[in-house]
Amino acid sequence: METTYDSHIEQIVQSIFTSMLGMEVFRAGDNPAACQETVLGTIHIGGPKSMSVVLGLTSEVARVTAANMLQMNLADVTSDDIRDVAAELTNMIGGNLKSLLPGPLFLSLPTVVAGRDLGLEIPGAELVEDVGLVCDAGPFRVRLFMQTTG
Amino acid sequence: MRALIVDDSRPIRRIEGEILTELGFETYDACHGKQALEKLQNEPRPDVILVDWNMPEMDGLEFIKAVRRDARFSGMVILMVTTETEPEQMLRALSAGADEYLMKPFVKDGLIDKLKLVGVV
Numbered sequence: 001m002e003t004t005y006d007s008h009i010e011q012i013v014q015s016i017f018t019s020m021l022g023m024e025v026f027r028a029g030d031n032p033a034a035c036q037e038t039v040l041g042t043i044h045i046g047g048p049k050s051m052s053v054v055l056g057l058t059s060e061v062a063r064v065t066a067a068n069m070l071q072m073n074l075a076d077v078t079s080d081d082i083r084d085v086a087a088e089l090t091n092m093i094g095g096n097l098k099s100l101l102p103g104p105l106f107l108s109l110p111t112v113v114a115g116r117d118l119g120l121e122i123p124g125a126e127l128v129e130d131v132g133l134v135c136d137a138g139p140f141r142v143r144l145f146m147q148t149t150g
Numbered sequence: 151m152r153a154l155i156v157d158d159s160r161p162i163r164r165i166e167g168e169i170l171t172e173l174g175f176e177t178y179d180a181c182h183g184k185q186a187l188e189k190l191q192n193e194p195r196p197d198v199i200l201v202d203w204n205m206p207e208m209d210g211l212e213f214i215k216a217v218r219r220d221a222r223f224s225g226m227v228i229l230m231v232t233t234e235t236e237p238e239q240m241l242r243a244l245s246a247g248a249d250e251y252l253m254k255p256f257v258k259d260g261l262i263d264k265l266k267l268v269g270v271v
Contacts, residue, residue: 019255020165069161071168088159091204092254095233103236107204109158 005097009131009142012096016089017135021068028132028139035132035139038062039082039114041090045098047105050147052122053094055086057140062086062114064137083112093142124148151270152194155179156186156213157202157231162254166200166231169258173271182206183213190223198270203232203243211246218247227268231256 010027017023028035037056045051057065066085067074090110098105122145129144153175155166163179170177178193180186182205190196199217203210210230217223230248234240240251249268252261265271 016255019257070164084160088161091159092233095204095254096235098233099235103238107233109204109206 004129005100005144006129006131008097008100009093009129009144010133012093013131013133013142015096016092017065020089020092021065023065023068023135023137025133025135028134028141035141037118037141038116039086039112040118040120041086041110041112043090043094043110044108045094045101045105046108047101047103049101050125051097051101051128052125052145053090053097054120054122054143054145055090055093055140056120056143057086058138061135061137061140064135065089079114083114086112086114097144151175151198152196153177153270154186154189154196154199156181156183156199156205156210158182158205159202162202162231166261169261170200173262173265183208183210183216186213187216190217195223196226198227198229198265198268200229200231201248203230203234203239211243214243214246214248227270229264229268231261 014025017025038059039057039062041055043053062082063077066077066081069085087110125145125147128146131142153170155163157163158181167177180189184207201210228248229250230243231252233254235253243251250264252264
């Protein structure tokens with residue numbers, strides 16, 4: 001039986017959003033692809049079975065999470081704030097997910113891209129989880145890719 | 151009381167800085183271990199260092215080892231604050247010389263509890 005990580009991802013994100021952002025998170029419906037992402041945070045978990053974790057945020061969720069983490073007014077949030085907070089959220093999701101996987105594993109530094117119509121492709125990896133979530137600011141998603149080729 | 155915050159994440163430096171400032175600490179920060187070592191040599195000695203693990207240039211584990219090897223920095227309290235949440239990693243950090251270990255995400259009271267545990271609050 002294959003291991004699934006969706007409930008772990010949901011719990012990890014809930015824990016991060018509650019403790020660091022003061023925001024509640026719930027599981028979204030069945031169509032996470034409907035979420036219009038403008039910020040993508042990616043982190044790689046390297047090891048015998050390498051994985052990539054991708055946090056996809058809409059512009060509104062990205063702005064609100066940045067404002068909450070940095071305790072700023074929404075109007076004052078800059079693109080740097082958004083990228084820095086998305087990177088840290090991605091880092092915390094990846095790090096906590098790593099602890100659930102058989103090791104030894106290492107965690108990369110997170111990377112963030114922002115823009116419209118972002119395409120996402122991770123060569124040699126297949127999508128194994130696509131977890132749609134929703135917070136007060138709107139929907140977002142976390143995807144987990146597993147390496148299929150060396 | 152002075153605190154050095156070492157983390158490549160600006161949000162984390164800011165959050166930790168605000169908590170420490172509320173507690174009466176004067177804070178300064180660095181983006182990675184190499185920069186933190188330079189600041190330790192050039193700025194007044196901190197009472198406590200909060201350090202992340204995964205950072206560019208020099209990671210937190212290497213930074214802790216470097217601090218513990220250098221007699222000029224003896225007795226400094228080091229708290230590792232990191233997303234590396236496996237027990238094996240915690241043991242590695244403590245073996246390298248960290249005094250305590252806090253996992254991200256954390257809440258304000260969690261950080262304060264750890265600071266109390268290491269005796270700086």
